[in-house]
Amino acid sequence: MGFNIEIAERLKNLPPYLFAEIDKKKKQKIKEGKDIIDLGVGDPDTPTPPYIVDRLCEEVRDAGSHRYPSGRGLIEFRVAISRWYKKRFNVALDPESEILPLIGSKEGIAHMPLAFINQRDTALIPDPCYPPYRSGVILAGGVPYYMPLLEQNAFLPDLDEVDYQVAQKAKIIYLNYPNNPTGACATEDFFKETVKFAETNKVIVCHDAAYSELSFEENKPLSFLQIEGAKDVGVEFHSLSKTFNMTGWRVGFACGRPEIIAALGKVKENIDSGVFEAIQRAGIEALEKETDHLKNLIDLYRQRRDVLVEGLGSLGWKVLKPRATFYVWIPVPPGYTSMELADKLLEKASVVVTPGVGFGDNGEGYIRIALTVNKERIEEAVERIAGLHE
Numbered sequence: 001m002g003f004n005i006e007i008a009e010r011l012k013n014l015p016p017y018l019f020a021e022i023d024k025k026k027k028q029k030i031k032e033g034k035d036i037i038d039l040g041v042g043d044p045d046t047p048t049p050p051y052i053v054d055r056l057c058e059e060v061r062d063a064g065s066h067r068y069p070s071g072r073g074l075i076e077f078r079v080a081i082s083r084w085y086k087k088r089f090n091v092a093l094d095p096e097s098e099i100l101p102l103i104g105s106k107e108g109i110a111h112m113p114l115a116f117i118n119q120r121d122t123a124l125i126p127d128p129c130y131p132p133y134r135s136g137v138i139l140a141g142g143v144p145y146y147m148p149l150l151e152q153n154a155f156l157p158d159l160d161e162v163d164y165q166v167a168q169k170a171k172i173i174y175l176n177y178p179n180n181p182t183g184a185c186a187t188e189d190f191f192k193e194t195v196k197f198a199e200t201n202k203v204i205v206c207h208d209a210a211y212s213e214l215s216f217e218e219n220k221p222l223s224f225l226q227i228e229g230a231k232d233v234g235v236e237f238h239s240l241s242k243t244f245n246m247t248g249w250r251v252g253f254a255c256g257r258p259e260i261i262a263a264l265g266k267v268k269e270n271i272d273s274g275v276f277e278a279i280q281r282a283g284i285e286a287l288e289k290e291t292d293h294l295k296n297l298i299d300l301y302r303q304r305r306d307v308l309v310e311g312l313g314s315l316g317w318k319v320l321k322p323r324a325t326f327y328v329w330i331p332v333p334p335g336y337t338s339m340e341l342a343d344k345l346l347e348k349a350s351v352v353v354t355p356g357v358g359f360g361d362n363g364e365g366y367i368r369i370a371l372t373v374n375k376e377r378i379e380e381a382v383e384r385i386a387g388l389h390e
């Protein structure tokens with residue numbers, strides 16, 4: 001009963017949620033008692049390292065942390081971030097003006113357009129991509145212009161292909177390397193081109209580096225801010241979620257050009273009150289403690305990756321071995337759309353995967369598998385898929 005509730009245009013403008021049908025079927029199967037192997041969600045299955053949990057427990061008992069967090073994040077946390085950045089990327093960041101803690105990087109990524117996008121302004125967005133880039137832009141009243149990420153270009157957008165007039169009027173460009181969903185990494189040359197593109201067109205670069213630490217290669221992924229001139233044109237988003245198995249804690253940060261950081265800070269000042277200080281202090285522990293955590297985590301994902309890639313390879317699937325991230329981006333065998341294949345795997349093998357089309361039109365023709373279940377379960381999933389071939 002009651003009056004008719006009409007949602008705002010900005011909500012109606014969001015792209016449709018493509019996984020509703022699959023979600024429904026998955027729930028139904030679980031209810032029927034089916035043993036579902038969920039390779040859909042990119043959420044680490046192993047726990048936060050105990051030293052970080054212990055630090056939180058200590059800090060949470062300190063009544064000082066029970067009040068509203070102060071200003072733009074604890075200065076101690078921002079200093080720890082700047083030290084980590086210097087050590088990891090050899091980039092100097094001013095903790096006062098160039099670093100902003102976030103309630104998870106998704107929060108900052110989605111709020112960013114509110115700082116720079118006016119009605120009908122253009123934002124350049126990779127396709128396929130992590131969905132908050134496009135939803136953040138749409139919620140701010142902006143218009144996404146999609147840059148295809150194609151296998152023949154190593155899943156890097158071709159900036160020369162961006163329409164000249166679109167590039168001229170674009171306000172923001174989102175990029176993400178190592179990339180979700182494709183697992184691709186950026187080259188230094190590509191980042192240099194990006195800086196040039198940004199300078200020429202006066203576009204703010206928002207580089208999402210959530211997977212910068214999850215790489216299987218000797219040469220660690222670059223920070224965009226390592227490139228000369230990058231700090232004059234953009235910011236980089238980082239997250240403790242994937243690096244330290246802290247997705248539920250909600251802590252990340254943005255860093256880069258002070259005016260951009262200040263504008264994002266101003267949006268946030270008006271919307272949220274920052275990250276729980278006990279969590280910021282636990283974040284210091286995560287960034288500063290020397291441990292084997294990361295090496296072990298990468299080894300774990302590498303083993304799982306190899307089991308999956310070799311297993312599906314032996315079935316004749318053409319699988320792209322990711323250089324980084326915990327995702328495998330898999331071309332759909334002929335005869336299926338990504339949605340049809342995902343549906344069949346769920347129906348016939350009780351295996352959940354993400355259809356590529358959910359990440360954008362250019363994701364069609366692929367499915368994404370997350371390596372966030374143990375090796376035995378991945379082996380089991382491969383066996384079940386092998387069963388479908390018989």
Ligand SMILES: *Cc1c(COP(=O)(O)O)cnc(C)c1O
Binds near residue numbers: 103
């Ligand atoms: C997981 C993920 C994030 C976000 O993480 P938070 O938990 O919000 O810090 C950001 N970008 C990409 C590409 C991701 O996959």
